[in-house]
Amino acid sequence: MTQSNRMLLGVNIDHVATLRQARGTRYPDPVKAALDAEEAGADGITVHLREDRRHIQERDVLLLKDVLQTRMNFEMGVTEEMMAFAERIRPAHICLVPETRQELTTEGGLDVAGQEARIKAAVERLSRLGSEVSLFIDADERQIEASRRVGAPAIELHTGRYADAQTPGEVAEELKRVADGVAFGLGQGLIVNAGHGLHYHNVEAVAAIKGINELNIGHALVAHALFVGFKSAVAEMKALILAASRH
Ligand SMILES: CC(=O)[C@@H](O)[C@H](O)COP(=O)(O)O
Ligand SMILES: NCC(=O)COP(=O)(O)O
Numbered sequence: 001m002t003q004s005n006r007m008l009l010g011v012n013i014d015h016v017a018t019l020r021q022a023r024g025t026r027y028p029d030p031v032k033a034a035l036d037a038e039e040a041g042a043d044g045i046t047v048h049l050r051e052d053r054r055h056i057q058e059r060d061v062l063l064l065k066d067v068l069q070t071r072m073n074f075e076m077g078v079t080e081e082m083m084a085f086a087e088r089i090r091p092a093h094i095c096l097v098p099e100t101r102q103e104l105t106t107e108g109g110l111d112v113a114g115q116e117a118r119i120k121a122a123v124e125r126l127s128r129l130g131s132e133v134s135l136f137i138d139a140d141e142r143q144i145e146a147s148r149r150v151g152a153p154a155i156e157l158h159t160g161r162y163a164d165a166q167t168p169g170e171v172a173e174e175l176k177r178v179a180d181g182v183a184f185g186l187g188q189g190l191i192v193n194a195g196h197g198l199h200y201h202n203v204e205a206v207a208a209i210k211g212i213n214e215l216n217i218g219h220a221l222v223a224h225a226l227f228v229g230f231k232s233a234v235a236e237m238k239a240l241i242l243a244a245s246r247h
Contacts, residue, residue: 011044011221014055016028031067037231044072051077073093083122093133094129095136112143136155137157141184200220212245
């Protein structure tokens, strides 16, 4: 896959499923959210099938596989269960993420440098499906170099530290960390995506970083959709990203 000449928006629909799972109902359906997101301009749909199944379920992924017009970015932990499931659905994109059951959300990047042989084997196995494999990592040169060494064509830089930064100084520091990571990743010949914790008030600075291929955004979109509807929430985010990335 080549890098797109405009910044892409991957819409993560996990937290539509969070609301459904809170009551064990049939609604709201993340599959409907995915189709609405596509109509509103999403370039792809991201789902994270967690080991604890707290939001997305196998049923969602299987239906999405049949109905998406764009492409699925399937986020998964590096476990045999998930590898086997990915082999069943053969998603266009697979993003390997770190996962622990107790965490509130994905709290850091995958430690590729610390487990190169294991990640390399996973990347090789998943690449045989024809999937483009990316690694969800911190913007850290050691992890970026290791990602290249294990043969992943793409990385997604974790923007959570930027999103959580409190003071203007911390925000600037974390933004620079992301921008440096993007430049370093591109220099390594990688496709560079980014995401986590991005919302309507912090996305523009990240979207202004040259060279990012795609931003994956979920929680803030679902939250805003409560007030404006899912299509409008996606369209607003897409407009912000495109305007900021053109400057
Ligand atoms: C890997 C990633 O950043 C997303 O999949 C995110 O983790 C989804 O939300 P939760 O972490 O709340 O499951
Ligand atoms: N990989 C990041 C993602 O898919 C969305 O994360 P968030 O916007 O829900 O924090």
